[in-house]
Amino acid sequence: MRRLFLLLSLCALMLLEAYCFTDETDRQALLEFKSQVSEDKRVVLSSWNHSFPLCNWNRVRCGLKHKRVVELDLKGLQLGGVISQSIGNLSFLIALDLSENSFGGNIPQEVGNLFRLHYLNMSFNFLEGEIPAGLYNCSRLLELDLYSNHVDQVFPSELESLTKLVSLSLGKNKLRGKLPASLGKLTSLKTLDIGFNNVEGGVPVELARLTQIVYIELAVNNFSGVFPPTFYNMSSLECLGVLGNRFFGSLRSDFGDLLPNLRWLSMGRNHFTGAIPTTLANISNLQKFGISRNSLTGSIPPNFGKLQNLQYLSFLGNSLGSQSFGDLEFLGALTNCTKLETLFVGENRLGGHLPTSISNFSTNLHSLALDTNFIYGSIPHDIGSLISLQGLGLEKNLLTGLVPTSIGKLLELEGLSLSSNSLSGEIPSSIGNITRLVSLNLDNNSFHGTVPSSLGNCSNLRSLKIGFNKLNGTIPQEIMKISSLVNLSMEGNSLIGSLPKDIGQLQNLVTLSLAHNQLSGQLPQTLGKCLSMEQLFLQGNFFDGPIPDISGLLGVKEVDLSRNSLFGNIPRCFANFSKLQYLNLSINNLEGMVPTEGNFQNATLFSVFGNKNLCGGIKELQLKPCLAQAEPMGKKHSSLLKKVLISVGIGIALVLLFLVASFSLLWLRKRKKNQLVNNTTPSTLEVFHEKISYGDLRNATDGFSSRNLIGSGSFGTVFKALLPMENKVVAVKVLNMQRRGAMKSFMAECESLKDIRHRNLVKLLTACSSIDFQGNEFRALIYEFMYNGSLDMWLHPEEVEEIRRPSKFLTLLERLNIAIDVASVLDYLHVHCHEPIAHCDLKPSNVLLDDDLVAHVSDFGLARLLLKFDKESFLNQLSSAGVRGTIGYAAPEYGVGGQPSVQGDVYSFGVLLLEMFTGKRPTNELFGGSFTLHSYTKSALPERVLDVADKSIIHSGLRVGFPVAECLTMILDVGLRCSEEYPTNRLATSEATKELISIRERFFKAKRTTRR
Structure with missing residues (x-):
């Protein structure tokens, strides 16, 4: 009876709602919604008024029986405002679509x-805000889509109450926390999209209960762990996206x-290793497969050619291939895939002849990218048959020969990059037929001849790069008509003639680089009409005349007009460019006169060297x-008496000056003699300059031969040299004076090292400041x-x-000794030096090892930024670019404009330590986002320390029984x-040094105990 009573009561309530709460309830609810x-x-909601029947309102649908609103579809009307709470009064509503609008605020609880x-x-x-708790009362909900909002909360576990849910889309929000295991209760679920959030942790095994699931999107979150075995149990899956997470490990061979x-399978930007499962080719309906930006090795299986439905295939940014013949066999097989639209296999190790x-x-x-590999041969003559191609990337390979003229048949092409190969011949004029071309990059090849005037037909071109070739002739006037140009780079050729006066028509031009050509004549006044200009590089030409008025280039950031024949005054407009x-x-x-206002107050920002009349x-x-400035300030006197008195006074002064000079000369000779005996170390740069010449260094390095090349860095190249006079082998660092900041780096290194002494600092022997045989400025440091x-x-x-590879590995003790050496020199620089010095670029390549594997810290090119720690010194020395250091080693605060500090060096030292004992660079492809070398190491301590340790340490001769794990953990x-x-929160260098020395003592103690 009780159950019958409840049933009758429910029916009564439903009848009451249907007949007592008439359509007027819905009408008032919608009018209230409209008011918000x-x-x-x-x-667009003008029909929502009392003049029209409710069921005739725009985008409103009523039920046939009770004439109540059952569907409200406002999709894509660009409505703004907030969602009214009155929406909850539409009690007969079955479908509500408010997508593709601009509603803000919270989702109403109602x-x-x-x-x-x-x-x-x-x-x-x-x-x-959050997903309202009341929403979980909608027990009949089949589809919930809140994609691309700003919902910010821990991933809600209450979703388990929506047991009938078929589709759940919460992507592109700000959800965080872990994926709740309770999602496994949504057994009716077919679609799950939580991509582009901040969800972390592993994928719960309970998701294996979703036996009807068809679509899963987890892209761009913080998921981690091995590729979830759960997915292998979802045989119904048609679409799976895990791109942009931290999954690692290899894929099962029976994956397919x-x-x-x-x-559809998207697995890019993770940390997958191993080979590509050949069974993927068994998935006959596969249309899209992307696994770019991982660490895959081995070959690309040719059997992908069996996939007749394949449309998209990407292996971009892995380590696939062996740089040898056979790596490109898969390309021939893919010709069978007649629906293929996109193929990305760039940035791998693929070798062999381009088929x-x-x-x-x-x-x-429409997209083909084979760039950044080791592919040789020539571009096929019939490349023009790919008539739908929109993007072609073959850059950074070993291609030779001519560019076929048939390339002009690719009329749909928007991007063409052939840079950094060894292509030769002339640039085909047929490229001018490709009128849709947006980007053309032919840099770093051996093209000769003239620049085709037909390029002027490419009216949509935004970027034209043809630098570092062997082109000659003049700059075609037709190129000046491409008003869409943003980047025009023709540097490093042999172009002649003048800069066309029509350059001012390029109103959108941001970068103009014509450096190192043979251009001449005066710079046109119209250059000042390129109002979008940010970079202007015209150095190394024969331009003459005055610098034109470019005061209109208010956004310019970099200007290089050096090594020309420009004359006249320096325009004062340079002082006022706020972004320079x-x-x-x-x-x-x-x-x-060199201006002294504005930008000309900062000597690190500009250079006027080599203008003798300034x-x-x-x-x-x-x-x-x-x-x-040199004119006397006093008044001119015409009186003869005063002239006589002045003359007499000058005569007496000269006699006294002569006597003082004579005594001073005798004293100085004596002092110099004493200095030669007591002080053999040069203490100033001027003394360095007199030590060695350019010719001496050229002979000592055999003409700076590549045979003597040791390495290269940010500002220069290092050569091995034999100084015959001293019969001594030295290292010569030749500064690249074309590189911005090279001179400042040179002065910083000399200034930093000339007065400091420590056994673990590389010793600066002398320096050379000279002119080479071509009259160019030359700077070198000798170590x-x-x-x-x-x-x-x-x-x-x-x-x-191979010829420079070490013959053995560094043992645990050797690495520990090196770490202590580096820590001790940092402690000296930070605390015990006459003035605190921050190195600002500590990394393994700047730590050198002598015969006994004793470490010596080198490269103080950035130390100039912190010779003193006071604010005034910092402001005077800090360049506009700030401290950059090296990515991965530079402290996080440097990236947001923080001042250089000893704590920044400590951070770099910490990264160096982690790299020394894990064997992994901080820039390893394994790391990305919040997953860093630091977090990678931290997650393994202490239980899994041997898993992250460099295997060569464990296998480098330490006896069984020695507590390797304990030592590594510390x-x-x-x-x-x-x-x-x-x-x-960082340790001081003195504390780090003490702790490392203590660890070494425990090492020896444990070793002695083991031997007993």
């Missing part, structure tokens, strides 16, 4: 009153057999005073030679050429505490 819509957008709701779509709005229904069969690819192919970061006017014929300027330039090279080559021998812990994100 932005006023300027209400016009949505939970819509107990009949089957379909809810609020995607592509600006909703924020376990997921036979897959059509002509690529011309037989599907005519549907670099100005080089060196080696011209400029004259007059004067004045700030004192750092050390230029001669201008005549106006002690380190026969065991850099720490970097010992830690990563696989990356070193060392890595020091590295972790040094590389903390916040500077205040």
Whole structure:
């Protein structure tokens, strides 16, 4: 009876709702909803008024029986405002679609009153906050779509109450926390999209219960762990996306057999290793497969050619191939895939001859990227048969020969990159037929002849790069008509003639680089009309005349007009460019006063070296005073008496000066003699300059031969040299004076090292400041030679050429000694030096090893930034670019404009320690996002320390029984505490040094105990 009573009561309530709550309830709810819509957008809801029957309102659908609103579809009307709480009064609502609008605010709790709701779509709005708890009362909900809002909360476990849910889309929000295991209760689920959030952790095994699941999107979150075995049990899966997470490990060889229904598989930007499962070719319906930016090895299986439905295939950014013949066999097989539209296999290790069969690819192919490999041969003559191609990337390979003229048949092409090969011949004029071309990059080849004027037909071109070839002739006037150009780079050729006056028509031009050509004549005044200009590089030409008025280039950041024949005054407009970061006017014929206002107050920002007729300027330039400054301040006297008195006074002064000079000369000779005996170490750069000449260094390095090349860095190249006079082998660092900042690096290194002494610092013997045989500025630093090279080559021998590769591995003790050496020199620089010095670029390549594997820290090119720690010194020395250091080693605070500090060096040392004992660079492809070398190491301590340790340490001769794990744990812990994100949490170098020495003592103690 009780159950009957409840049933009758429910029926009564439903009848009451149907007949007592009439359509007027719905009418008032919708009018209230309309009132919360932005006023300027209400016009599309104009029919929502009392003049029209409710069921005739725009985008409103009523039920046939009770005439109540059952569907509200406002999709894509661009409505703004907030969602009214009155929406909860539409109690008969079955479907609600508010997607593709601009609603803000929170999702009303009252949505939970819509107990009949089957379909809810609020995607592509600006909703924020949390998913309302009341929503989980909508027990009949089949589809929930809140994709692309700003919902910010821990991933809700309450979703388990929506047991009838078929489709769940919460992607592109700000969800965080872990994926709850309770999702496994949604056994009706077919679609699950939580991509582009901040969800972390592993994928729960309970998801294996979702036996009807067809679509899973987890892309761009923080999921981690091995590829979830759960997925192997979802045989119904058709689409799976895990791109942009931290999954690792290899894929099962039977992958394709376990997921036979897959059509779409996206696994890029993870940490997968191993080979590509050949069973993937068994998935006959596979249309899209992407596994780019991982660490896959081995070959690309040719049996992908069996996939007749394949449309998209990407292996970009792995380590596939062996740089040898046979690596490209798969390309011939893929010609069978007649639906193929996209093929990305760039940035791998693929070698072999480029097959002509690529011309037989599907005519549907619109993107082909084979760049950054080791592919040789020539571009097939029939490449023009790929008539649908929109993007072709063959750059950074070993291609030779001519570019076929048939390339002009690719009329749909928008991007063409053939840079950094060894292509020759003329640039085909047929490229001018490709009128849709947006980007053309032919840099770094051996093209000769003239620049085709037909390129002017490419009216959509935004980027034209043809630099570093052997092109001659003039710049075609037709190129000046491409108003869409943003980047025009023709540097490093032999172009002649003048810069066309029509250059001012390029209103969108951001970068103009014509450096190192043979251009001449005056710079046109119209250059100042390129109002979007940010980079202007015209150095190394024969331009003459005055610098034109370019005061209109308010956004310019970098200007280099050096090594020309420009004359006249320096335009004062350079002083007022607020975004200017670099100005080089060196080696011209400029004259007059150097401005002292604005940008000309910062000597690190501009260079005017080699203009002998310039004067004045700030004192750092050390230029001669201008005549106006040298004129006497007193009045001119015409009286003969005063002239006589002045003459007599001058005569007496000269006699006294002569006597003083004579005594001073005798004293100085005596003092110099004493200095020669007592002080043999040069203490100033001027003394360095007199030590060795350019000719001496050229002879000592056999003409700077590549046979003597040791390495290269940010600002220069290092050669091995034999000084015959001293019969001594040294290392010569030749500065690249064309590189911005090279001169500052040279001065910094001299200034930093000339007065400091420590056994673990590389010794600067002398320096050379001279002019080479072509009249170019020459700077070099001469150091002690380190026969065991850099720490970097010992830690990563696989990356070193065979002839220079170390013959053995560094043991645990040797690495520990090196770490202590580096820590002790940092402690000296930070605490015990006459002035605290921060190195600012500590990394393995800057740690050199002598015959006894004693470490010597080198390369103080950035130390100039912190010779003093006071604010005034910092502001005077800091360049506009700030401290950069090296990616992976530079402290996080440097990336957001933080001042250089000793704590920054400690961070770099911590990263160095972690790299030394794990064998992994901080820039390893394994790491990305919040998953760093630091977090990788921290997650393994202490239980899995041997899993992350460099295997060569464990197998480098330590006896069985020695506590390797304990020692490694302590060392890595020091590295972790040094590389903390916040500077205040990091160890001081003195503390790190003491702890490492203590670990070494325990090492010896344990070793002695083991021997007993």
